[in-house]
Amino acid sequence: MKTIAAAIGALIAVFLAVPATAAPAGCVYGPATSGGVVTTTAGGTGKTAGEGYELTTKVVDDAVVWKVQLGQPVKLSAVTELSYKARKLDDGKTNAAAMPAYRVYLDNGKTLYFEPYYQPGAHLDGTGNPKLDTWFTFDVDAGKFWITGEGGGSYAGNRTLAALKTAFPDAKVTAIGVGQGTYNAGTVGRFKDVVFKASDVCVKPTESASSAAPAASSSTSVPPVTAGLPVTGAPTGLLLAIAAGALLVGGGLFFAARRRHRFTT
Numbered sequence: 001m002k003t004i005a006a007a008i009g010a011l012i013a014v015f016l017a018v019p020a021t022a023a024p025a026g027c028v029y030g031p032a033t034s035g036g037v038v039t040t041t042a043g044g045t046g047k048t049a050g051e052g053y054e055l056t057t058k059v060v061d062d063a064v065v066w067k068v069q070l071g072q073p074v075k076l077s078a079v080t081e082l083s084y085k086a087r088k089l090d091d092g093k094t095n096a097a098a099m100p101a102y103r104v105y106l107d108n109g110k111t112l113y114f115e116p117y118y119q120p121g122a123h124l125d126g127t128g129n130p131k132l133d134t135w136f137t138f139d140v141d142a143g144k145f146w147i148t149g150e151g152g153g154s155y156a157g158n159r160t161l162a163a164l165k166t167a168f169p170d171a172k173v174t175a176i177g178v179g180q181g182t183y184n185a186g187t188v189g190r191f192k193d194v195v196f197k198a199s200d201v202c203v204k205p206t207e208s209a210s211s212a213a214p215a216a217s218s219s220t221s222v223p224p225v226t227a228g229l230p231v232t233g234a235p236t237g238l239l240l241a242i243a244a245g246a247l248l249v250g251g252g253l254f255f256a257a258r259r260r261h262r263f264t265t
Contacts, residue, residue, distance in 0.1 A: 036068040041182065052087070052190035055100055057180045065103065065179025068194075073107055073172035077165045078199035082140035084178060086116060086191045088130045094186025096129040102140045102194070105175040108168060112145040118158055119143045137193075173198070 038046045044064035045056045055064045088099040102114040116123060116130055116138055123136040130136075144158035159167070178191045 036066050036177075038064065038066050040064045044180070049190060052085070052192035053178075054089070054188065054190045055178075055180045056188045057098075057182075057184045058186065060183050060185045062185070063180065063182045065177050065181075066191075067103075067105070067175055067177035067179075069175045070173060073174050074198045076104075076106060076168055076171040076173055079104075079141065079161065079165075079173065079197070080199060081195060081197035082114075082161075082176075083138060084140065084191055084194040085135050085137050086178075086189060087135045088132050088187075088189050090132075090186055090188040092129065092132055095184055096127070098180060098184040098187040099130050099189040100178050100180055100191040102138065103177040103179060104145070104173055105177065106168065107172045107174050109148070110168070110171070111148045112164060113147070114138070114140045114143050114145050118146070 040046065041063035042061040043058055044062035046064045046066060047054050053066060055066075057063060082102065082104070084100075084102050086100045097117040099116050101116070104112040104114075106112070116136070117128070119138070121136075123130055123134075123138075125131050141161050144160055145164060146158050147164070150157040173196075176194065176196050178194060180187055180189065
């Protein structure tokens with residue numbers, strides 16, 4: 001009996017260790033559907049507007065950023081998908097190039113900045129500046145980033161995500177965001193549908209009673225996001241079927257042993 005029970009237990013344990021193959025859930029942020037913190041500097045402002053979240057920097061000292069702290073750090077090397085939608089609303093006369101930029105915050109103190117006007121594509125007009133009043137989807141992970149400490153603007157040392165993974169093999173992503181920094185006077189832009197995916201870890205926003213994006217202030221806090229952990233077990237239905245089958249096999253072996261014992265005594 002003990003031998004049979006041990007065999008059944010070992011069989012179940014083997015199947016429990018089978019890695020799951022289910023794909024992670026989607027990782028689309030709002031900001032209208034997720035938590036985050038909006039931080040402003042000087043006269044920078046942020047507000048919910050239409051189908052997105054609007055950022056305004058009127059003078060060179062203004063700045064505003066919407067930032068989501070991840071529930072757990074995620075290795076930069078595991079990042080597989082970054083994207084968002086953005087739209088330039090100002091007339092482009094004061095600053096023809098600037099619009100909301102995607103940011104990736106690392107645990108080594110570095111921040112990666114994806115600036116749309118550094119990227120080739122249909123979003124640029126004949127002068128190399130973003131087209132006005134049009135929504136564009138930016139495939140951030142396929143673009144180039146400049147990094148804190150390496151200069152911005154025309155001095156930026158833009159690098160691909162693959163190059164950054166090689167440069168910072170142990171770095172972890174602690175937060176993501178979208179913002180307009182200083183020296184972007186006269187800039188008004190909107191963004192929405194911010195996406196972050198990393199390997200089998202999918203960072204999802206915390207469900208909250210209100211779906212409204214936070215109003216901007218010097219430091220406006222709303223619930224943080226939680227990180228979905230990698231799935232390491234087999235699907236529940238499969239486990240139950242395996243366990244049931246193991247019990248039936250074990251039961252059959254047990255009764256066979258009982259009958260064999262009865263006929264040999």
